[in-house]
Amino acid sequence: PPRLKFNELAPFHIRLFIDERLKEVKAVSVNREVTCIGSAIHSAYVDFPDLENYQTPRIPRPKVERSRRERLITHDEIMKILTELLSAKQSKESEKEFTKRRVVGQVFQMALLTGARVGEIIGMRWEQVDFDANILQIVGRKNRFRVAKVVRYLEITPTIEQILRERRQINAFGEFIFSRTGNSVTHYHKILSEAAEKFGISYGLNKRGGFITHDARHTAVTRMLQAGVDLSTVGAITGHSDANLILHYSHATRESRRNAVSVLENFVTGQQKKAS
Numbered sequence: 124p125p126r127l128k129f130n131e132l133a134p135f136h137i138r139l140f141i142d143e144r145l146k147e148v149k150a151v152s153v154n155r156e157v158t159c160i161g162s163a164i165h166s167a168y169v170d171f172p173d174l175e176n177y178q179t180p181r182i183p184r185p186k187v188e189r190s191r192r193e194r195l196i197t198h199d200e201i202m203k204i205l206t207e208l209l210s211a212k213q214s215k216e217s218e219k220e221f222t223k224r225r226v227v228g229q230v231f232q233m234a235l236l237t238g239a240r241v242g243e244i245i246g247m248r249w250e251q252v253d254f255d256a257n258i259l260q261i262v263g264r265k266n267r268f269r270v271a272k273v274v275r276y277l278e279i280t281p282t283i284e285q286i287l288r289e290r291r292q293i294n295a296f297g298e299f300i301f302s303r304t305g306n307s308v309t310h311y312h313k314i315l316s317e318a319a320e321k322f323g324i325s326y327g328l329n330k331r332g333g334f335i336t337h338d339a340r341h342t343a344v345t346r347m348l349q350a351g352v353d354l355s356t357v358g359a360i361t362g363h364s365d366a367n368l369i370l371h372y373s374h375a376t377r378e379s380r381r382n383a384v385s386v387l388e389n390f391v392t393g394q395q396k397k398a399s
Contacts (some may be wrong), residue, residue, distance in 0.1 A: 129167065129176065134181050141185050148184040157184055183310055196235070201391060205232055207318040216332055227314040229286050230301050234336055235391045236384070238343030238361040239275075240264055241336045246305040248298050252279075252390055259283065262364055271330050275362050278381040280388040293329070343387055350386045360384065361396045 128135065137160065144153045168174040208228025210251040213223040227309040233244045242264040251260035263273035279287070290300050299305045315336070325333040340361065347357050357363070360383050388394070 130177055132164070132180055134183050137180070138183050140184065145185060148293075151186050151188045154187050156300075157182060158304075194332070194334050194341070196334050196338055196342045198390065198393065200319075200322075200334075201235060202393065203322045204228075204318050204324065205316070205320060205391075208314070223309055224314055224318075226301055226308055227311050229271060229290070230308055230311065231315060231336060231339065232391065233283070233301075234339035235343060236387050237261065237277055238282065238340050238347070238357075240340060240386065245302050247300045248305070249291070249300060250298070252300075254279070254284070254287075259287075261362065272363065272391055275359060276380070277360060278384050280384050282388055282392055283384075346390050347383050347386050352383045352386060356380060356383050 137157065140160075141153055141157065164179050164182070166394055168177065200372065205228055207390065212218070216224070230241065230244050233239070234241055237244070237259075239261050243261050246262070246264060252264065253259075257279045259277045259279050261277060263275070263276040277283075280397070287300070296303045302308050316326040319334070325331065326335070327333040328335050344357055344361055344363070347360070348354075359380055
C-alpha cells in the first residue's frame, strides 16, 4: 500500500503480495521470491540501525506441492520415438506434415542431448551457435534467469552438430532455429504423443506412467550422474539452481562439460564408450 512504513509491515501485506503473484506464476516460484523478501526484511537493520530492535513480521508462504516426477525415459523408448519422428517422409504425408514431425523429433532429441528445458531449445537463436569454437549457448528461460541473462555453454557433439547443420541448411525460421517465434513448435505435443502411443508408450502429465518432454531433463541428469559426472559439471550443463549443485558450479571446466555431453551423446545414439 502507498506510504506504508517499513515498521508497519505485517504478514497481511506479504499475503497480499503472494495472492497477486500466484495469479502469474507457480507457488514454487512465489516461494523463492518470498524467501528473498524475508531475507531483506530480516537484514534491514544492517543498513538502517534504527531497525535493530524491530520485531520482524512472520513471513507467510504459499503451499508448495512437494511431490516430484520420477519418470525416466528409457533408451528403448527413446529409440522408438526418435525413429518414428525422424524417419523419412511417408507417402501419405504432405511436405508440411513431414517438416513439422521432424522438427518435433529434433527438439525432443536436443532435450535429451543437452538436458536443457524445452523452452530453452525452442527459443534458441543462431547467434547462440558457434561452429568454429564448437560451442552452443543455452540461455536460461525461467523468469529469474531471463532477468539475469544466465547463459550456459555446451560442447557441440556430432549429433547436435548434425541437427544444427540440417536446420541451418533449411533455414526456415530466420533468427530462430526450431520455431518461427521462439515460443512454441506447431502441434508439438500432438505429434510427440502420437509417436509415443504408436509404440504403446504413455505420454502426458496426467496419464499414469506417462512421460513429458521435461522428463528428458531428469533423464539426462540421471544418466550423467550414473556415469560418474560430478555435480558441479551436471549443474553447469543443465543450469540447475539447487543449492547442492550451486556449491560446485565454479569447479566445472570445459573438459568436464565435454565429457558430460559425450555421455548423453553415447546414451541417445546407443553408442558405447570404447575401453581405454
